[in-house]
Amino acid sequence: MSGTFVGMPAFPPFPRAAHDAVRDTTLRGNLRHATHTIRDKRAKAVAELADWQQLREAGKRIKDDTLRHLDRYLVQLEESVTAAGGTVHWAADADEANRIVADLIKATGETEVVKVKSMATQEIGLNEALAAEGIHAYETDLAELIVQLGDDRPSHILVPAIHRNRGEIRDIFLEKMGSWGRPAPDGLTDTPADLAEAARLHLREKFLRAKVGISGANFMVAETGTLVVFESEGNGRMCLTLPETLISVVGIEKVVPTWQDLEVFLQTLPRSSTAERMNPYTSMWTGTADGDGPQTFHLVLLDNGRTDALADDIGRQALRCIRCSACLNVCPVYERAGGHAYGSVYPGPIGAILTPQLRGTTSGIDASLPYASSLCGACYEVCPVAIDIPEVLVHLREKVAGQGGRGHRLEKAAMKAVGWAMDRPAVMAAGERAMARTRALHPKRPPGAQAWTDSRDLPELPEAPFRDWWKKNRT
């Protein structure tokens, strides 16, 4: 397993990756336990707010309004950040963003950076790009640390090591911490307190030494130029305050117009993600301040496919996402297939609509993602910004089906044939009768039907269709 999703040889299509995952009983157990626990806690936290649906609607509208006028708000943000002492850079894609960050770090003369948990930097494969330039990037979020030490890939937006249990984490710490810095204490147990203490000691060394910090942001306020990070551990706060230089890489859709808009998301994000009324650490910074925190601040605004998504009138709602991961925790497909099957830093239902929009649908994995859902709608129900994920999935299926290839040409022909028959009741009835009359001859597992019959029996066909009963008994 490798630690990146970017520039990798093709991931297998979702069904093939899921084929192995559903048979991994440890993974299934870990995921089931974790997703059900957080799912139930979230439901309780959300139920506490009588105005949840209004908050959800407000979050949706704030995001939609911002996306509609994104050009204006981004320019306003640049002016605000610049006026507060920061420098704004614009990156069209992953390569450009990585280049900008690498050059900024090199200009400081440093070869080590500490990182706040960030989806955007995972998306662009920043750690690997920096490694190629001789710069070590250390993840400081506990779960990201587990993933990094284990040379693993994250499998969840909020809890990237959700696929690991405590025993596995202890083994990774014992085996790998020493080669990255302070080793894990001998006799480390798998109790949460011991694991957290080992991580604390290991990371503290890095916080105190680092001169450059890298972050993303949950929100950027256009009117003030303020960036906001929500976190639970306080490790992000360390990275945001101790280093001399702070570089934040943020997707352009993370901007909100005003400070007051945060009121909504400060309520909906923690309850949706960690099921907390309020997250333990909310860090906000506006440019630089003399003698307090980083003295140099760079903001890299990242497009990387976002304006393509914005151009799609149905798909663009995916850009409302605030990365809470409630949709992952409630998704029955994610629960069985696990995050790695999605072949992207964004797994689960949101990944299934975001990844094919950011990366396009030409690869096998990206073309398979819109189908990685039973359209049960549980994701839409919990989404705090009301992204109609099933609607976007079906819309993206239409795109994939339209581009042909990989069996879709045959499928389209079949759909056309069925559609033709369905528009001719006599033809359909004749087909039904033919099926019913020959039912004794049908094999239990007809060739070509393995996808159904490998796990399920086919229903027994009736003697005659309903319409024949009707004709005989009611006309």
Added chain:
Amino acid sequence: MRVALFVTCVNDAVYPATGIATVKLLERLGVEVDFPAGQTCCGQPQFNTGYRHETEPLVRRMGRVFEGYDHIVTPSGSCAAMVRDNYPRIARRAAAQRRGADLAEAAEFLVPRMYELTEFLVDVLGTTDVGAYFPHTVTYHPSCHGLRLLGLGDRPRRLLEAVKGLELRELPGAEECCGFGGTFAVKNPDVSAAMGTDKVRNAAATGAEVLCGADNSCLMHLGGILHRQDAPLRALHIAEILGSTEAEPHV
């Protein structure tokens, strides 16, 4: 009252007993039932697989076939949801491409008139006790489209609770998808089967004799798993339970 039955293609071809039970149940409650013979399929499989254009003729057909009826009753939550949720969407998409005014007309006509069976019984007929008799233990799986798109809520449960002789058992994780999902069942067979197997395990744990649902497509999937496992539990549509009486019990 006169209603049109939209039996659905799956029930017509594979589960006629559900259609027959629906007719007898409605007639028993004093409703006059018509079966417009021009009906075929709502187009859900095509639409949800990404073939929106191929769905449009079926939207038009539905509009023509059920013209003149104030109530269209269907024993399928997901087909009712297809009409209510997706027909307006299909019409809007066509309008955005400056075509298909007739699609909007069909959607406008059908949406307020399309009722899922339990919805029709409880909301329109105003009844929960339909005089049914079914002396078995039953657990109920609320399929996703009925649950989330139609908001059927406790209607099916209230109907089942009023059935004489029936003992209703709580299904753990009832609101979780069974894994059918139309073409999902064959495009992602491993995940679909894993979901179905979990659902069946939960149903079996209730000790019920019957796994009841309001969507035969989900029951085809769950019933297929049960049959393969040779499980002492069978899948059955709610119409067949509500249609069963002491005079004419379900066999």
